[in-house]
Amino acid sequence: MSEPRTFRDEPVSFVRRSGRMSEAQERAFEELAPHYLLDVPRDVAWTSVHPEARLDPASEYGREAPLIVEVGSGQGHAIVHAASSRPDDDFLAVEVFRAGLARTMLDADKAGARNLRLVEANAPEVLSSYLPAGAASEVWIFFPDPWHKKRHTKRRLVRPGFPQTAARALAVGGMLRLATDWEDYALQMREVLDEAPEFERAFEGEWAERFDGRVMTAFERKGIAKGRDIRDLAYRRVQ
Template identity: 70%
Template sequence: MSDAQERGWAELAPRYLLTVERDAAATSVRPGSGIDPAEVFGRTAPLIVEIGSGQGHAIVHAAATHPERDHVAVEVFRAGLARTMLDAARAGLENLRLVEANAPEVLEHLLPDGSVDEIWVFFPDPWHKTKHNKRRLIAPAFLPLASRALRDGGVLRLATDWEEYALQMREVFTDASEFAPDFDGEWAPRFEGRVMTAFERKGLAKGREIRDLAYRRRERL
């Protein structure tokens, strides 16, 4: 991290970073160590969770634009979290918290069942080499974790600039009994709540098409 990020982390982590009980790994979440969002934020409000929040541009913009909602950013890279904290503090945000942990474990252990209104996964690492495809986040094993955390009617929003990954994402959800497409046609329209980031501009500049998908959590039986 830069000196500014180091200072930001030291000063702002107590305000923004959620304390997570660890399992074996440094970014793991111990089973049974869930949080109560109402206790964390001091109110009951719609909850948005961004997985792989990077430097936080999307989630900070969302929290600033929608003060009536609560937001959680999940990221494993500390420099990105530090940048997010600095921007959140600059904007005076009180409706944003950060989690330094592996996303699947956050969905499985940290968040209560049915507590999340929307999960965002924007531009996840495509692991574009065939031998690394198995590392991709959006895979069959991800679906039960996301469906557990989402409330009935909650939405999972995806975006990628990697065509082959977009096709895989759509295939993963084809036979998902817990989810129904929340769009017509091949792809969802661009999510208007997603701020244009430098990362997205870079993809467009390289001639890559941005593809969105959205799936709604079916009602539990």
């Protein structure tokens, strides 16, 4: 019998960091996680998803509604704002950093965003197996880690192979929305998605208009302050 695997087959787009949680963050996990944080069966790593694990959105959210998934939700500013202002839609935040998850739960509770759930997991595993096929009406990827050093670009989330993963989770006609403040990553995203038969451009010209559903965050302001242009992309899932 072969030995069990201890590492993933593909590089992940993050480096797991741990730090001391504040009292408020600890309280978020103790008091708010039962409602907001999904309990995901694991595979080979703490942020992995067991290949047989499946989310039942109707059961989890208590209804059938459009599901919007944000990959790399960070501190949760964008998705909490969206969830609290769009009560008829359901939202799923995918994040691996516990401090960000805690902040998201605290802000969601304060805003009364009960239509939001969080999953602490590697995003490609969520998209490729945990979500039912075609479950998402939109997938958002806003300001993913650019891994700007040349030797690290293989870690970028949006690389060859990723469109097929995202397409599986999206319903036909669903939208994949992206934004970055790194020009070379924006160019890579556009090249990879333009070549994907599962998607078609949902914009004209070089770049998409700024998605009006994306709230301005401190992260975006920081990029602008450093003189970096924000570039949006939008692609529609096709048959």
